[in-house]
Amino acid sequence: MEQFRPPHEVQRDTELALAFRDGDEDAVRTMYERFGGLVFTVAHRILGDGQRAEDVTQHVFLQAWRHADHFDAGRDFAPWxxxxxxxxxxxxxxxxQRRPTEAIDHADPSDSALVTLPPSAEQIETVWSVRTAIDSLDPNEREVIRLQxxxxxxxSEIAEQLGVAVGTVKSRSHRAHRRLATRLGHLRQDVDQ
Known part of the structure; x- marks a missing residue:
């Protein structure tokens, strides 16, 4: 799934990739700061446990560092x-899960493992794109989107909670949605194809 990224972001990530491949400690730290949340989220969705997800996150960055020479510096880090x-x-x-198993008839019907597959790379990238777009909003607009x-x-509830007029909330919401529609337009195009 190809998406538009501003040239300065591509250049910044390319420089980071090259430094990361060369084993630069600052690049490793920057990678963790920028992408640690994504890695943790992916691990947590699969494992359902914060501590285990944190352990996997540490392991992932160690693996990424060990195999950085296989990364194409012109590609996006997030999907990799x-x-x-x-x-x-x-x-x-x-x-x-390597333990004795029981027949599926004995499984709890509400167990999410029976009905939910782990997210695909495309789903993860979509979630990451939306999260990044929301994080890039003005703090007031971001707060309205979060609450809404x-x-x-x-x-009305947002206006009361923030101590502003309802009209202010509506205008912030409108501006935020307009910006998000622009930044996430590639997602709509992917669905239409």
């Missing part, structure tokens, strides 16, 4: 790291 994270989390899950979409508040 998400793929490593997904594989590492599945491996960790398999190691833990993640916590399910109405415009």
């Amino acid at each position: 790291l998400a793929t490593i994270a997904r594989r590492a989390a599945i491996d960790a899950l398999r190691k833990e 979409h993640l916590q399910g508040h109405t415009h």
